Amino acid sequence: xxxxxxxxxxxxxxxxxxxxxxxxxxxxxxxxxxxxxxxxxxxxxxxxxxxxxxxxxxxxxxxxxxxxxxxxxxxxxxxxxxxxxxxxxxxxxxxxxxxxxxxxxxxxxxxxxxxxxxxxxxxxxxxxxxxxxxxxxxxxxxxxxxxxxxxxxxxxxxxxxxxxxxxxxxxxxxxxxxxxxxxxxxxxxxxxxxxxxxxxxxxxxxxxxxxxxxxxxxxxxxxxxxxxxxxxxxxxxxxxxxxxxxxxxxxxxxxxxxxxxxxxxxxxxxxxxxxxxxxxxxxxxxxxxxxxxxxxxxxxxxxxxxxxxxxxxxxxxxxxxxxxxxxxxxxxxxxxxxxxxxxxxxxxxxxxxxxxxxxxxxxxxxxxxxxxxxxxxxxxxxxxxxxxxxx
Amino acid sequence: xxxxxxxxxxxxxxxxxxxxxxxxxxxxxxxxxxxxxxxxxxxxxxxxxxxxxxxxxxxxxxxxxxxxxxxxxxxxxxxxxxxxxxxxxxxxxxxxxxxxxxxxxxxxxxxxxxxxxxxxxxxxxxxxxxxxxxxxxxxxxxxxxxxxxxxxxxxxxxxxxxxxxxxxxxxxxxxxxxxxxxxxxxxxxxxxxx
Numbered sequence: 001x002x003x004x005x006x007x008x009x010x011x012x013x014x015x016x017x018x019x020x021x022x023x024x025x026x027x028x029x030x031x032x033x034x035x036x037x038x039x040x041x042x043x044x045x046x047x048x049x050x051x052x053x054x055x056x057x058x059x060x061x062x063x064x065x066x067x068x069x070x071x072x073x074x075x076x077x078x079x080x081x082x083x084x085x086x087x088x089x090x091x092x093x094x095x096x097x098x099x100x101x102x103x104x105x106x107x108x109x110x111x112x113x114x115x116x117x118x119x120x121x122x123x124x125x126x127x128x129x130x131x132x133x134x135x136x137x138x139x140x141x142x143x144x145x146x147x148x149x150x151x152x153x154x155x156x157x158x159x160x161x162x163x164x165x166x167x168x169x170x171x172x173x174x175x176x177x178x179x180x181x182x183x184x185x186x187x188x189x190x191x192x193x194x195x196x197x198x199x200x201x202x203x204x205x206x207x208x209x210x211x212x213x214x215x216x217x218x219x220x221x222x223x224x225x226x227x228x229x230x231x232x233x234x235x236x237x238x239x240x241x242x243x244x245x246x247x248x249x250x251x252x253x254x255x256x257x258x259x260x261x262x263x264x265x266x267x268x269x270x271x272x273x274x275x276x277x278x279x280x281x282x283x284x285x286x287x288x289x290x291x292x293x294x295x296x297x298x299x300x301x302x303x304x305x306x307x308x309x310x311x312x313x314x315x316x317x318x319x320x321x322x323x324x325x326x327x328x329x330x331x332x333x334x335x336x337x338x339x340x341x342x343x344x345x346x347x348x349x350x351x352x353x354x355x356x357x358x359x360x361x362x363x364x365x366x367x368x369x370x371x372x373x374x375x376x377x378x379x380x381x382x383x384x385x386x387x388x389x390x391x
Numbered sequence: 392x393x394x395x396x397x398x399x400x401x402x403x404x405x406x407x408x409x410x411x412x413x414x415x416x417x418x419x420x421x422x423x424x425x426x427x428x429x430x431x432x433x434x435x436x437x438x439x440x441x442x443x444x445x446x447x448x449x450x451x452x453x454x455x456x457x458x459x460x461x462x463x464x465x466x467x468x469x470x471x472x473x474x475x476x477x478x479x480x481x482x483x484x485x486x487x488x489x490x491x492x493x494x495x496x497x498x499x500x501x502x503x504x505x506x507x508x509x510x511x512x513x514x515x516x517x518x519x520x521x522x523x524x525x526x527x528x529x530x531x532x533x534x535x536x537x538x539x540x541x542x543x544x545x546x547x548x549x550x551x552x553x554x555x556x557x558x559x560x561x562x563x564x565x566x567x568x569x570x571x572x573x574x575x576x577x578x579x580x581x582x583x584x585x
């Protein structure tokens with residue numbers, strides 16, 4: 001079949017799966033696209049490649065397009081998020097020394113207990129050096145949210161260091177950081193190499209975190225409406241394929257190939273199956289919704305998710321919250337998502353924004369094509385974010 | 392069949408060809424070429440790289456079906472075949488040759504579009520299964536090599552399986568190489584030395 005070439009960048013992470021699978025299993029070809037996937041060494045490189053037009057689309061941290069719309073980060077280009085690529089998927093890990101220090105006072109809390117683990121870190125009463133992959137990331141946002149809410153005196157006692165995900169295991173083993181928040185498989189690799197252990201899943205801090213998005217330049221999306229639609233559809237189909245548990249083993253094999261993550265498939269399967277090993281000599285912990293590519297409208301770019309990110313950034317960087325929430329919400333293109341997926345029978349929510357954190361359990365909602373199960377989307381401290389009153 | 396497609400049609404009957412073109416043109420702005428004979432099919436397919444091949448033959452022999460299927464490269468694009476008469480053996484032969492749709496006595500211009508839509512969907516489904524299978528095979532091959540390399544290290548250096556894998560991984564990371572490449576190098580070297 002005839003295909004149009006499209007250069008797409010990604011970081012070697014399990015949550016790049018929708019792009020890799022769209023290419024390897026032919027969902028892109030089905031939409032008439034030939035994806036040229038390029039691995040990037042860091043998030044800043046990937047963002048620059050996209051901004052400079054060396055690639056047309058990228059696997060991107062959800063807060064990056066929001067930060068750029070708010071004028072943060074010093075790059076004037078506007079990016080749009082066409083869809084959410086993945087929900088959740090990060091883990092917070094600590095060095096062995098820090099684990100010993102905490103365990104000397106009380107046994108380490110469970111991997112799903114964000115309240116007790118946050119408290120344990122806050123009780124240390126000292127500055128923590130924490131590795132995150134990029135200043136504008138859900139990693140940074142969730143750490144600030146979680147630690148401040150747990151009583152840590154942020155930002156003064158939170159010393160964030162920027163470290164690309166594949167180097168995180170090395171950094172914690174070399175005592176350059178006390179803790180990190182990183183996407184899989186790099187948390188599991190830290191455990192594997194013995195440099196540290198995993199403390200808490202990001203899904204326990206916010207049950208439904210928009211983690212990565214499919215980002216393009218706004219002017220490109222305007223000029224290339226047809227390609228934009230093909231790309232959204234190819235990635236959506238790949239996400240649907242990934243949501244089938246019987247495909248996990250094949251997905252881990254493909255992701256593990258040298259041109260993608262070059263990591264043993266057994267390690268990759270942990271995040272895909274939600275069976276996480278938190279300590280080298282521990283047992284597997286089942287993490288509900290460790291990493292989600294499709295179910296519960298995971299790919300829908302909720303404007304309220306972008307508003308949450310924008311509001312949090314406004315608070316940290318001293319911007320007007322209401323205005324930032326409005327600017328941010330326009331970056332998540334639920335309008336394009338709806339239009340380009342309408343003919344595929346995709347089930348979509350009736351509204352494009354909701355109160356974030358209001359659902360304690362899975363609940364059935366009316367949707368465009370029947371019904372949709374949404375939630376849980378709780379924050380660990382029970383706060384609810386209303387996009388109409390961003391605080 | 393919404394986008395603009397390049398469609399190659401093999402249709403000896405001029406009237407039928409015109410009727411097919413009319414029905415296809417009504418569905419979109421497609422680029423259509425018609426061949427009156429199947430002799431030039433392979434060359435036209437190579438030259439045009441069509442998104443879809445539609446073949447209409449009255450009463451083909453088994454060899455003719457094989458030849459038509461081969462010429463249209465059915466693993467690279469959906470191929471729909473319309474025949475007037477057939478038997479079970481021929482239907483089976485056509486499907487085995489990779490034809491996405493095989494329709495007996497069904498060449499009615501108004502029915503062409505749904506048949507082609509089904510052929511496209513079926514083609515994509517099979518392509519996906521082929522890709523999945525290829526991925527699994529490749530993974531199996533790589534695992535075999537890594538297992539052999541682990542075995543060599545376990546015997547030569549008296550390591551456990553986990554230790555052997557950790558050593559291969561560490562070496563790969565230290566040299567900026569792929570795990571499978573380091574394993575392959577070890578297997579090759581050990582074959583040379585034994």
